[in-house]
Amino acid sequence: MRKIYLSNTPRQEALEIFLSKTSISRRTETKPVSEALGRVTAEPVFARYSMPGYHSAAMDGIAVKAEETFRASDQNPLLLEPEAGYYNINTGSPLPESFDAVIKIEDIHLYEDGKAEILAPATPWQHVRAVGEDVVAGELIVSAFHCLKPADLGALLAGGITEVPLLVKPKVAIIPSGSEIVRAENIREKGSIPDFNSTVIASYLAEWGAAVEIMEIVPDDPGKIEKALTAALEKFDLVIINAGSSAGEKDYTFPVLENIGRVFLHGVATRPGKPTILGEAKGKPVIGLPGYPVSAYMSLEWFARPLIYSYLGLPLPQREKLSVTLGRRVVSELGAEEFVRMSVGYVNDRFIANPLARGAGVTMSLVRADGLLVIPANSLGFEQDEKVEIELYRPLGELHRNLLAAGSHDLILDLLNTALKEKAPDVSLSSSHMGSMGGITAVGRNQAHFAGVHLFDPETGDYNRPYVDKMLPRASTRLITLAYRMQGWIVAKGNPEQVEGIKDLAKNKLSFINRQKGAGTRILFDYLLEKDGLSPSEIYGYEREEHTHLNVAASVAAGTAQVGLGILPAARAFDLDFIPLVEERYDLLMSEDFYNSAEAKLLLSIITDGNFKKQVEALGGYSMRDAGKGQ
């Protein structure tokens, strides 16, 4: 039996252990100010010169000697001689020697003989910018450990500083490890995994101010990992190994680090992110990150970011917080802090948040996340409609017009997303795939702005309306047709099993991949079964569920299922065959309130637009003939 030795150290405690036992040594370099944007000062910087460097005019007008103007008044205009009595002067020009005031151009009259008439005295130093008004020599411009913003660069240059002492960017090496890992650019082969983690890790680190290098991929071989780590420790301030940080047979980060350095801890009480290793070797911090992408990126943020910010002397940025209402229940197991990516929208005067896919591998959940729900280790989670606080991944300002689409997903929603942004950059769209029935419920509970539904009612032969009437009898809603689309059997290229109808599935014991309960396509399949007098138990794989058309097609393409039911574009995405079965109506359900909003009007203007319709029909299997029609 392999040894299981992951500890369960709370995250905050793990960070304290890490930062107390290791750090990155500070180094300084001097750079031209023009290359210092976003960099961090190593020392306080004081102005060398004053700006302006001389007394100068603050207005366009004439320079005068105030003493000589004291008698001027409306009744007693004073005429000044050029040069002896006044000089023309423009804003910013130096005050001539022995002149000490400026009179505005609007307040003087210039005669053709060159004399200037004034009707009021000038007070000494009026409209004069004193030397050093903007920046005075000796003044502190920026303290040490200050991240330089554009205006700071201006003040530095104004103060005569052209080169600035900066903290050298901490140098970080990323060692991608794993025998199955190949460069992301390589052709895909079964059993190989493209190394996209390194690019993501490098990008985060670069955003935080590090200078990053991605090393060669190292196979699962302790000798080779040790060699790569030792080499990286020579040149870099921090080394990150990804992955091999768990406790499996081929996870070598732990023994290698134990061999040439020290492991401070192995295992953090979080989900995802648990198999993290924190340690040091040759006086440099070393982090072993898990292989699952979401785990890796979260662990990176928890441990590498504070290390870098501590080196830079900057406060660790905190995400904006928002109080939201949970659209769905979020359960959690005791004993580990849990991190759930959430989509967030403003529905019916409150912020609603719904959990996204929770798998540690689902990079798309981070792509789609508007926020993060942190569930404490001692909590079993939260109920639907409970108020919780989440951390925001996007600025709060953007979320006010983030539309939540629930229900059945369709590719058209993806096109809508881009079309919306093109028309109104501050409107965005987050869709959760929860099936048509879930979508109707979500709209009824004000947990989504609208829902895609395609539910066939055998009794009436109609789509959607009978379900909405039954499920939301008292709600005031609108049902707007988006498109007609073709459902059919998704089968391998050439239809090797000669699938023509549902009877072939039962008769030939074909392995089927089903959709989740509540999905319109699942309800269609159940209707087809009933119509032909078949029972679910006659279908091999009836219990095996996927949540999207594309995932159904992916299983058929992978050969783990022989037949699925879905839409044409899904089959096309995998170059599979498609046997058309029925054209169904796909509507958008929305509350009357949302229907009357500016956002809904925008939505409708797009789906009834000729170009948009063409774009959709070009996907294949769609008809937009009734797009925008109320049902």
Next chain:
Amino acid sequence: MRKIYLSNTPRQEALEIFLSKTSISRRTETKPVSEALGRVTAEPVFARYSMPGYHSAAMDGIAVKAEETFRASDQNPLLLEPEAGYYNINTGSPLPESFDAVIKIEDIHLYEDGKAEILAPATPWQHVRAVGEDVVAGELIVSAFHCLKPADLGALLAGGITEVPLLVKPKVAIIPSGSEIVRAENIREKGSIPDFNSTVIASYLAEWGAAVEIMEIVPDDPGKIEKALTAALEKFDLVIINAGSSAGEKDYTFPVLENIGRVFLHGVATRPGKPTILGEAKGKPVIGLPGYPVSAYMSLEWFARPLIYSYLGLPLPQREKLSVTLGRRVVSELGAEEFVRMSVGYVNDRFIANPLARGAGVTMSLVRADGLLVIPANSLGFEQDEKVEIELYRPLGELHRNLLAAGSHDLILDLLNTALKEKAPDVSLSSSHMGSMGGITAVGRNQAHFAGVHLFDPETGDYNRPYVDKMLPRASTRLITLAYRMQGWIVAKGNPEQVEGIKDLAKNKLSFINRQKGAGTRILFDYLLEKDGLSPSEIYGYEREEHTHLNVAASVAAGTAQVGLGILPAARAFDLDFIPLVEERYDLLMSEDFYNSAEAKLLLSIITDGNFKKQVEALGGYSMRDAGKGQ
């Protein structure tokens, strides 16, 4: 008379005119994903491959055929043969053909003969990551007009996308203009102004996503400006001319743009920022920015930023808002929106904001600003203690521990700033220079955390305490000595006027530069006058006030004053002579509440630290012998 033709268009209206009449044409390029961080997509991007690309183990363990395990139980352990019955499998490895479930390593027993014992059946597809669980081929990864974050790059690579269609960065030319303008790196000469604006403008534009080039400096010559503009319009998407945008004799941006293109408007109803020009030529937008730095940068943000964000299809970022109490009155004139840079701190359970220098030229006010107060055109401003909403320049999280120092300024506070950040990166320091008397008032009103005071009381011969007792008789405060420092006469090198005492000023009618009312140094000067039986009217320049020691020294160095009263480091900063006069005590006044806070303890630990004391005394003119002592 020169013509004055600035209009007064409200800012929002000006922006609408600008964006409705011109824009930047979109262009697309394709770049490797690894170079796309922070860039904006030109098209929606769909996954090409699925991730994982095959069914794989989600756990370390053995792959089995679920059907063959149905009989296994505690009472009836099942032995599986290697290869025929099971395969060892690690997380992420592909499931062998015809195997459809994984049993965790913890749940099996491996015998030496190679057989595996299980005590429970496996359900089909348990612990299997289905093909496409993370990203499924055909799935929308990111929509168009999406700014790519690190995780997005991971999802793109995971989905088999190695190159991504991006919007080309808009190309912006900055033309620095003005006969007095020289490159910022040049040696300073009277009458020349270093071009620091171009670096700041370029830095802002780069942060907003543009590709920027700074052109050669062009003198105030309409022909040369036209030539430079025409050349820039050939290659760039947007041209910015800085400055020459006002209505003065040598302001040529308006006539040049009228000549080769169109001016949409000239003059915006704002302060600063009024002399802005918006127009176009050769189908490209052109912006004429004012020369004063703060005006230029604000106008840039109001007009260039929305143009660029509109090109990129991104929502315009909004700054975080904060409700604050005004520590001081802020007056405003009617007819123009006014923008006041503010320092912000959290004092006594509320956020306090104080206005910084309001001059359009004071770049340092932007450097020091924590937030911005926008006063509407129809408002006369706000009273002290009034609640107002401001926009934040720094994250709200940082402001909770931003210490507000009021009162007299001293160079030691600048060193404290860096020392604080070194010990606690999340603590920062904003100081306003308001003189010792103002500082006592501010602490009494809970408008600052502490104040620097150095007030000599002739009656008692003591410093500070008598003033605090008189001004804040009921407040519970602490007075902590920071340092003793030498005050003296600041005079030109070699002391040409042989200044020895205050009588020399009166006798020789030397021009004096005074400090503002309420400043400790002003009170000291008044005491000296009285002691020697002199009256203010006998001092030439008594009415001329500066707000800091350094600004006093700057006036002496510029030759516009012959004598000032101030501290040694100020004289040194300008290589002036210093005639020592009196050693005074400089204390920090703070409320009892603040004295008991963690921040005050940190402050005290720094000022009593031996290294810090050495650092201060090295400045010259300081003694730290009583640093940290309560008075």
